[in-house]
Amino acid sequence: MHFNKLIPALSVFDITRTKDFYATLGFKLEYERAEDKFAFMTFEDSQFMFEQIHDDGWNIGELEYPLGRGINFSITCDRVEELYRTIQKEQIEIYRELTRSSYLVNGIAIEQIEFLLQDPNGYLLRFTN
16 A cells, blocks of 8 residues: 555544544545554545544644644545535535635636535545545
C-alpha cells in the first residue's frame, strides 16, 4: 500500500461511530488496530488515521466538541455532486450547501464545486472537485 507524505491523524470521541460515519461517505477501512481503537481509512487519494481519545495519547490540551477548530480538510472527490446527493439521502447535516465558484488559477478560469459538513467529532470536511 502507498502512504501519502501527509496523513492527518485525528483524535476522535468514539472510534466505532467515526468509522461508521466515514464508511457512509464512501471511505474504505484499510486496516485497524482494535485494541488501540485506531483505524486507517482512505477516500479516493485521501488518507486519514483516526484514534479514539485516551489519557496517554498525542493530545496536548483539553479536547472538547467541536474538535479541529480552526482547520478544515479539503478532500478532492471525483463525483462531488453524487456524494452530496448521498449525504442528503442519508440525512447527514450539511454545514454549507453545494456551491459553484469560479476562480482564476494562473490566468485560467476554473469552476470549483464544493460542500462542507462536520463529522461526529466536529471536524470540518470540505468535499470539492
